[in-house]
Amino acid sequence: AQKVTQAQTEISVVEKEDVTLDCVYETRDTTYYLFWYKQPPSGELVFLIRRNSFDEQNEISGRYSWNFQKSTSSFNFTITASQVVDSAVYFCALTDDDRGSTLGRLYFGRGTQLTVWP
Amino acid sequence: DVKVTQSSRYLVKRTGEKVFLECVQDMDHENMFWYRQDPGLGLRLIYFSYDVKMKEKGDIPEGYSVSREKKERFSLILESASTNQTSMYLCASRDRGRKGNQPQHFGDGTRLSIL
Numbered sequence: 001a002q003k004v005t006q007a008q009t010e011i012s013v014v015e016k017e018d019v020t021l022d023c024v025y026e027t028r029d030t031t032y033y034l035f036w037y038k039q040p041p042s043g044e045l046v047f048l049i050r051r052n053s054f055d056e057q058n059e060i061s062g063r064y065s066w067n068f069q070k071s072t073s074s075f076n077f078t079i080t081a082s083q084v085v086d087s088a089v090y091f092c093a094l095t096d097d098d099r100g101s102t103l104g105r106l107y108f109g110r111g112t113q114l115t116v117w118p
Numbered sequence: 119d120v121k122v123t124q125s126s127r128y129l130v131k132r133t134g135e136k137v138f139l140e141c142v143q144d145m146d147h148e149n150m151f152w153y154r155q156d157p158g159l160g161l162r163l164i165y166f167s168y169d170v171k172m173k174e175k176g177d178i179p180e181g182y183s184v185s186r187e188k189k190e191r192f193s194l195i196l197e198s199a200s201t202n203q204t205s206m207y208l209c210a211s212r213d214r215g216r217k218g219n220q221p222q223h224f225g226d227g228t229r230l231s232i233l
Contacts, residue, residue, distance in 0.1 A: 009158075033219050045208065045224040052219055091160065095219075104149055104212050105176070106222060110160035 002027045004094050006109035013082050014117050021077045021112045023092030029053075032096050034068065034075045035106065039089040051075065082116045089113050120145045122225040124209050130231045137196040139228055141209030148214040150192035151222060152176075152184065155206040167192055168214070199232045206230075 003026040013019045025034065036048040049059065051068050059066045063080045079086055093106040125140035143150065151166040153176075163176030165184040173184050181203060185193040192211075196203055206229050210222040 035221060037224075043206070043227040043229075045210075047221040047223065050219060050221055104214070104220060104222070105151070105163060105166055108161040110158065 002029075002032075002094050002096060002107040004092050004107050004109035006090075006092055006112050008112045009110070010113045010115070012115045012117065015083060016081050017116075018078060018080050019082050019114065019116075021079075021090050021092075021114065023075045023077065023109060025073050025075065025092070025094045027094060027096060029096045032094060035093040035095070036066065036075075036077050037091045037093065039091065039111070041088070045091065048077075079114075082114075084116050084118055087114060087116045120147075120211070120223040122209055122211050122223050124207075124225040124228050126228050127226060128229050128231075130233060131196075131199050132233050133199060133201060135196075135199045137199045137230070137232075139194040139196075139207055139209075139230070141192045141194070141211075141225060142190050143192075143211035143223070144190065145211065145213065145223075146189065147211040147223075148189070149212040149222075150186065151210040151212070152182075152192065152194045153208045153210065154178070155208055155227070161208065164194065201232050204230060204232045 005024045032053045034051045037045045039045050065078045067076045089111045091111045092109045121144045123142045131137050152164045153161040155161050162178050167173045167186040183195045206227050208227045209225045212222045213220045
């Protein structure tokens with residue numbers, strides 16, 4: 001069965017600190033996809049990144065970077081030089097290769113509340 | 119940009135009422151989803167739909183039903199609302215596209231309180 005674990009329930013940092021959000025997943029599938037979403041206080045979930053299981057290259061987008069390691073089943077998210085606007089709940093999610101059914105359901109972790117203090 | 123619109127941002131209903139939560143997407147997406155979000159529990163899937171009139175149970179379907187009569191609209195129905203259904207409800211849609219790799223796009227959520 002698919003499972004996503006975000007062990008950090010809450011993290012607090014001071015502005016300009018770097019912070020890493022951990023995500024560990026479980027799946028029996030060889031083809032799967034991983035996602036990160038951001039949920040600011042306003043409530044909507046905002047898609048940040050998608051990664052498939054065959055692509056282990058790390059990705060950087062501005063202050064955001066993602067480290068995908070199949071050997072440890074982890075897909076960690078780092079924010080460099082954090083800002084107050086980064087305060088949000090961050091969710092990691094997994095979907096399996098849906099073998100033609102194309103249902104695409106997501107399995108979410110429980111989320112990490114990040115608070116960045118000025 | 120994908121737009122997923124939920125009919126109400128905040129809703130207050132009474133125990134025993136039949137409650138309808140509406141969700142509309144404007145991108146002709148095949149797949150649509152309803153989640154509820156509770157503190158410490160993350161997002162839990164209630165129901166999803168992969169085509170008009172098609173539906174699948176998620177992880178917590180008890181006490182809920184859904185309707186998908188048109189492709190763009192996916193309704194969540196609380197048949198007889200109870201206080202334990204007080205929660206944040208999130209709707210999402212997804213382009214079926216290539217298998218498994220299209221992100222879901224979410225609405226702003228409906229905060230439902232059952233008194």
